[in-house]
Amino acid sequence: MLRPRPSPRPRAAGTVAALVAVTVVLALVTTLVADDRSPAQRGRRYPWHTGITATTFWVGEIFDPDADDGSQRISAFDDEWLLHYGGCDGVQTGDDCRTERRRRDDGWFPRRMTPLENPFYLDLPYDDRNVEQNFRERGDVVPWADEEPYRDRVADRRHSLMKNRWVELRRGSRRCFGQVQDAGPGEYSDVRYVFGADDVRPRNERYGGAGMDVSPAITGCLGFDDVNGITGGIRWRFVDRVDVPPGPWLRVVTRSRGS
Numbered sequence: 001m002l003r004p005r006p007s008p009r010p011r012a013a014g015t016v017a018a019l020v021a022v023t024v025v026l027a028l029v030t031t032l033v034a035d036d037r038s039p040a041q042r043g044r045r046y047p048w049h050t051g052i053t054a055t056t057f058w059v060g061e062i063f064d065p066d067a068d069d070g071s072q073r074i075s076a077f078d079d080e081w082l083l084h085y086g087g088c089d090g091v092q093t094g095d096d097c098r099t100e101r102r103r104r105d106d107g108w109f110p111r112r113m114t115p116l117e118n119p120f121y122l123d124l125p126y127d128d129r130n131v132e133q134n135f136r137e138r139g140d141v142v143p144w145a146d147e148e149p150y151r152d153r154v155a156d157r158r159h160s161l162m163k164n165r166w167v168e169l170r171r172g173s174r175r176c177f178g179q180v181q182d183a184g185p186g187e188y189s190d191v192r193y194v195f196g197a198d199d200v201r202p203r204n205e206r207y208g209g210a211g212m213d214v215s216p217a218i219t220g221c222l223g224f225d226d227v228n229g230i231t232g233g234i235r236w237r238f239v240d241r242v243d244v245p246p247g248p249w250l251r252v253v254t255r256s257r258g259s
Contacts, residue, residue, distance in 0.1 A: 043240025047197050052234040057213040060088035060097030076127045076183035077163040078258035086116035101227050102220030107248030119217040120249040123182035125190040129160045134189055141191055164254050166244050170235040176221035177249045185210050
């Protein structure tokens with residue numbers, strides 16, 4: 001090992017530099033120890049998407065009654081989403097389903113109803129079941145299409161290869177996980193963005209150029225200022241189930257294939 005040259009800096013500065021170096025090494029060791037599984041025990045590595053804008057949506061919301069995709073009572077993958085979820089994911093007043101601010105102390109779960117499916121849900125702009133070209137090509141596009149149990153479902157329109165897939169989301173120091181339950185916003189065939197590299201931007205230009213919608217539980221978990229608005233600075237990536245850590249997102253896991 002080569003001996004480092006004496007530093008011309010004052011002794012105190014050198015001590016600080018040494019402490020910083022030790023801190024970096026300890027952080028690296030901690031990271032390695034935190035996930036000491038073999039590659040076979042870990043899931044596939046998927047690319048990060050950074051600098052993404054997200055909007056909020058929720059089961060039971062009527063965003064635009066005149067639009068084909070303006071109701072969150074159904075999803076691209078489940079015609080009875082509202083029923084299967086267990087009702088309005090918020091506050092129901094007559095026919096109006098409104099969102100609500102969530103709290104950390106109860107895991108950002110809805111406060112006035114008991115969900116039958118995972119309240120940590122989101123959508124991405126790729127519908128592999130209702131868009132004919134996407135359905136025909138999904139076996140070549142979706143990264144996990146060659147894995148079980150998806151391999152035997154590629155040609156079966158009853159199954160979406162996207163529904164229930166896990167996603168890791170980060171905003172600043174906050175880290176959350178959720179499951180894909182719908183397609184959008186604004187686009188439904190954005191293959192390059194959804195499955196591409198980090199530098200591919202969403203094709204959608206509406207809603208602030210949003211690349212995803214996220215549920216009230218995720219807005220609370222990520223610390224959005226507005227319970228029903230547009231928020232930027234999101235990082236996300238697909239993760240396999242084996243890489244989802246313990247957390248409130250595992251309290252109720254959605255396994256239904258939809259309808």
